[in-house]
Amino acid sequence: MTLVKTKIGRRSFIRNAGLASGGLVIGFNWLASCKMTPEQVNNLPKEWFEFNGFLKVGDNGMVTIMSPNPEIGQNVKTAMPMIVAEELDVAWKDVIVEQAPLNTDIFTRQLAGGSQSIRQGWESLRMAGATAKHMLKEAAAQAWGVSADEITVKDGVLTHQGSGNSAGFGEMASAASSIEVPEEVQLKDNGDFSIIGTDKRNVDGKKIVTGKPLFGLDVYKEGMLTAMIVHPPAFGMKFKSMNAESVKSMPGIKDVFHFEAYPDDVERQWADGGGIPELVAIVGNSTWECMQAKKALDVEWEEASKLESSAYHDEALASLLEKPQEEPAREDGNVDAAFKKATKIVESIYSAPYLAHNTMEPMNFFAHVTSEKAELLGPIQTPEFLEKTLVSRLGLPAEKIDIMMTRMGGGFGRRLYGTFAVEAASISQKMNAPVKLVYSREDDMTQGTYRPSYKVKFKAGLDEDGKLIAWHVRGAGTNDDLIFENRFPAGAVDNYLAEKHSLQSNVTTGAWRAPRSNFIAGAEQAFMDEVAEAAGKDPLEFRLELFDRAINNPVGDPEKNDYDPQRYAGVLKLVKEKANWGSETGKARGVAAYYCHNSYVAQVLELEDTDDMPRVENIWCAVDCGIVVNPLAAKNQIEGGMIDGIGHSTYSAMTFEEGKPQQSNFDNYRLMRHSEAPKNIEVFFVDNGIDPTGLGEPSLPPAIGALANALYKATGRRHYNQPFINEKPPLVG
Amino acid sequence: MATFTLNINGKEQEVDVDPSTPILWVLRDHLNLVGTKFGCGIAQCGACTIHLDGTATRACMLTVSTVGDSKITTIEGLSEKGDHPVQKAWLEEDVPQCGYCQAGQIMTASAFLDKNPNPTDGEIEMAMNGNICRCGTYTRIKKAVKLAAKS
Ligand code: FES
Numbered sequence: 018m019t020l021v022k023t024k025i026g027r028r029s030f031i032r033n034a035g036l037a038s039g040g041l042v043i044g045f046n047w048l049a050s051c052k053m054t055p056e057q058v059n060n061l062p063k064e065w066f067e068f069n070g071f072l073k074v075g076d077n078g079m080v081t082i083m084s085p086n087p088e089i090g091q092n093v094k095t096a097m098p099m100i101v102a103e104e105l106d107v108a109w110k111d112v113i114v115e116q117a118p119l120n121t122d123i124f125t126r127q128l129a130g131g132s133q134s135i136r137q138g139w140e141s142l143r144m145a146g147a148t149a150k151h152m153l154k155e156a157a158a159q160a161w162g163v164s165a166d167e168i169t170v171k172d173g174v175l176t177h178q179g180s181g182n183s184a185g186f187g188e189m190a191s192a193a194s195s196i197e198v199p200e201e202v203q204l205k206d207n208g209d210f211s212i213i214g215t216d217k218r219n220v221d222g223k224k225i226v227t228g229k230p231l232f233g234l235d236v237y238k239e240g241m242l243t244a245m246i247v248h249p250p251a252f253g254m255k256f257k258s259m260n261a262e263s264v265k266s267m268p269g270i271k272d273v274f275h276f277e278a279y280p281d282d283v284e285r286q287w288a289d290g291g292g293i294p295e296l297v298a299i300v301g302n303s304t305w306e307c308m309q310a311k312k313a314l315d316v317e318w319e320e321a322s323k324l325e326s327s328a329y330h331d332e333a334l335a336s337l338l339e340k341p342q343e344e345p346a347r348e349d350g351n352v353d354a355a356f357k358k359a360t361k362i363v364e365s366i367y368s369a370p371y372l373a374h375n376t377m378e379p380m381n382f383f384a385h386v387t388s389e390k391a392e393l394l395g396p397i398q399t400p401e402f403l404e405k406t407l408v409s410r411l412g413l414p415a416e417k418i419d420i421m422m423t424r425m426g427g428g429f430g431r432r433l434y435g436t437f438a439v440e441a442a443s444i445s446q447k448m449n450a451p452v453k454l455v456y457s458r459e460d461d462m463t464q465g466t467y468r469p470s471y472k473v474k475f476k477a478g479l480d481e482d483g484k485l486i487a488w489h490v491r492g493a494g495t496n497d498d499l500i501f502e503n504r505f506p507a508g509a510v511d512n513y514l515a516e517k518h519s520l521q522s523n524v525t526t527g528a529w530r531a532p533r534s535n536f537i538a539g540a541e542q543a544f545m546d547e548v549a550e551a552a553g554k555d556p557l558e559f560r561l562e563l564f565d566r567a568i569n570n571p572v573g574d575p576e577k578n579d580y581d582p583q584r585y586a587g588v589l590k591l592v593k594e595k596a597n598w599g600s601e602t603g604k605a606r607g608v609a610a611y612y613c614h615n616s617y618v619a620q621v622l623e624l625e626d627t628d629d630m631p632r633v634e635n636i637w638c639a640v641d642c643g644i645v646v647n648p649l650a651a652k653n654q655i656e657g658g659m660i661d662g663i664g665h666s667t668y669s670a671m672t673f674e675e676g677k678p679q680q681s682n683f684d685n686y687r688l689m690r691h692s693e694a695p696k697n698i699e700v701f702f703v704d705n706g707i708d709p710t711g712l713g714e715p716s717l718p719p720a721i722g723a724l725a726n727a728l729y730k731a732t733g734r735r736h737y738n739q740p741f742i743n744e745k746p747p748l749v750g
Numbered sequence: 751m752a753t754f755t756l757n758i759n760g761k762e763q764e765v766d767v768d769p770s771t772p773i774l775w776v777l778r779d780h781l782n783l784v785g786t787k788f789g790c791g792i793a794q795c796g797a798c799t800i801h802l803d804g805t806a807t808r809a810c811m812l813t814v815s816t817v818g819d820s821k822i823t824t825i826e827g828l829s830e831k832g833d834h835p836v837q838k839a840w841l842e843e844d845v846p847q848c849g850y851c852q853a854g855q856i857m858t859a860s861a862f863l864d865k866n867p868n869p870t871d872g873e874i875e876m877a878m879n880g881n882i883c884r885c886g887t888y889t890r891i892k893k894a895v896k897l898a899a900k901s
């Protein structure tokens with residue numbers, strides 16, 4: 018067992034009157050209606066006892082566990098409570114899960130981003146369960162006059178073998194909740210886990226399949242008005258004037274006004290991203306009435322800065338690829354000299370367009386702002402940052418601002434930027450009424466915060482033995498410089514040069530599932546295949562040779578390299594074995610591996626054997642993300658990530674003419690559909706007992722490389738430019 | 751504004767709305783049936799799928815004035831206890847990620863299986879093609895449809 022100090026987040030474990038059952042959810046009764054199944058309601062305890070901010074135990078032994086982080090579909094609402102329940106040793110069936118509201122006094126990092134929820138919550142979640150178990154044992158020890166060390170706990174039952182005493186958590190809850198919080202607690206050895214590592218179904222599953230209100234868009238409250246916004250039709254334009262009078266008198270319309278969501282004096286957080294400063298609001302009784310008014314409204318816009326087109330972005334990025342970086346991001350050895358010596362040189366340029374997030378649930382938020390307080394409820398990945406912005410925007414202290422997260426109909430990074438919540442609060446303040454802001458799909462898709470557009474040029478040099486002696490990468494993106502200079506193959510090539518540039522653009526960008534990695538991985542892994550081919554080597558073996566180099570004789574300071582070559586090679590070897598790589602299947606196959614968000618993923622992807630429109634038939638995927646808390650859901654993330662990567666790189670693009678987005682809904686922005694999705698996916702986890710790392714993002718980036726490599730095998734042509742559907746002649750339908 | 755009497759989940763419901771209002775917003779804004787989701791508003795994503803006399807229909811482009819006596823079933827009315835074979839299969843396969851598209855997926859799948867109880871993989875894919883899942887749960891959806899078909 019590991020003994021850990023309860024210092025980290027100790028505040029979280031100190032009882033506080035404000036935490037008493039229900040205390041935090043006052044004002045959010047909307048959620049209470051959908052918290053529990055009817056069976057659970059019937060079995061509810063008469064009294065709850067608070068142990069710490071994470072959990073309370075009922076007098077009948079039921080346990081409520083608060084899930085601190087926002088749920089965007091990554092399934093932390095099941096996984097985080099599983100970790101608490103593990104250390105508490107309660108039976109999973111006796112656990113009720115609730116979404117915690119934003120509470121910076123109790124929780125740290127209530128954020129869904131960077132695939133970090135489990136990794137960074139791991140220790141405090143375990144301590145929350147372990148401290149409560151310790152207190153229950155102490156209470157039982159005092160009641161029975163025995164030593165706590167002799168008490169065992171299993172499935173919510175405390176037992177003392179020697180005296181034959183036994184009691185459920187419920188019986189000890191009252192006494193235990195006033196036992197002093199221990200200075201240190203013992204955590205379990207991995208081998209003793211009985212919940213972690215087992216398949217647990219989504220705690221909201223039943224509510225999802227029966228259509229219960231769970232999402233931000235499902236919030237309806239007494240006296241609530243609906244609001245929609247009108248934003249500039251093109252990047253580079255701003256509001257000039259409008260004639261709202263006739264629209265104001267349309268049925269159900271309460272008001273139409275121009276407003277500033279971000280006046281100049283608002284202190285912006287990074288999470289305010291590309292928030293549009295000035296907008297038009299339409300407020301009415303119902304969504305359809307607002308939509309009708311929106312159609313009828315005539316707004317005049319004026320040019321405020323350059324109106325950029327995709328052709329401009331392409332040219333400007335291409336010219337950056339010709340420009341050396343003054344201070345290269347990383348340089349090992351001497352690439353110029355090495356290229357002179359090289360017997361073979363491979364050089365290619367890869368590109369990808371802007372992408373929209375397109376969460377299935379469009380942006381929305383409920384806000385009720387009065388002169389005394391603000392109540393906000395909705396889908397947000399960064400509630401803590403939102404609170405900071407609202408303090409500045411509304412002129413209210415943080416204690417007067419309550420923020421509650423709903424389940425989110427997807428995040429993918431878009432809801433890191435709570436601009437829509439700031440807009441909702443601004444509108445509510447002006448209307449002095451509760452308001453739910455709803456974006457139409459068109460509003461959502463054309464408002465920005467896109468995955469940047471990227472280009473990258475690779476150049477590799479091989480010696481006469483086919484050994485990689487030089488690697489030069491120069492990348493550029495819009496508002497983003499793309500390159501992770503310390504990632505593979507840095508450390509595995511004697512002469513290595515990484516350069517990066519960012520093109521400033523008024524088309525707003527933001528993190529999109531696996532930022533940067535979502536492009537650079539696919540490009541790098543496709544280029545790696547080109548180099549392996551030039552070297553006359555099997556692409557998988559070629560990669561393993563490079564990892565051998567990084568393991569045995571790394572170039573430069575190995576501490577600087579942002580990956581562990583052993584684990585990287587480990588997933589490649591595992592996928593090699595599982596896919597039976599090297600055996601002739603008669604089908605086109607591609608391999609790729611990548612490291613991001615602290616996890617390692619390798620994939621072999623196989624295409625259907627057809628003359629036209631090849632579709633992915635099989636994927637074997639090996640993942641090293643340390644301990645897997647909930648394998649059933651973890652596989653769902655891995656599968657979804659790969660489908661996401663394959664779908665977007667094949668079909669999706671945002672383009673611009675004179676600043677105006679050319680795609681606005683799913684009739685002109687293509688997303689992968691059922692008949693295009695991979696047919697079979699098998700996922701294999703490396704079992705190494707290391708503390709858990711990221712899971713929501715790492716499977717996406719390499720899938721694009723594996724696809725490009727398989728497409729080459731199928732067609733004989735390299736696929737350099739996403740979306741691959743635009744490659745002429747089109748090869749993927 | 752006009753009054754309409756609608757047959758929803760076996761119950762007569764009266765609403766007073768603009769005749770151009772799509773059923774999606776009648777359900778969500780006026781009848782507190784929020785299980786039917788808004789995704790695109792132009793019949794492209796399937797999030798708003800309901801059954802109209804047993805046929806999977808996009809509620810976002812179905813205006814209230816055209817419904818007449820037709821029977822509307824929403825996800826809330828698919829089964830009394832949430833135990834329709836398709837719902838059960840969805841839970842068994844642990845399909846949802848964010849879950850937002852799933853009511854629509856389930857409504858499409860259940861109407862489809864009523865008409866074609868023993869579908870091939872290709873038939874499932876074609877039937878489900880109007881329902882986008884941004885989270886990429888397609889492989890699990892197919893498994894769940896097959897599981898539901900078996901039961
Ligand atoms: S909302 Fe009706 S199909 Fe998308």
Ligand code: FES
Pocket residue numbers: 090377426427846847848849850851852882883884885886887
């Ligand atoms: S589960 Fe998220 S869109 Fe389908």
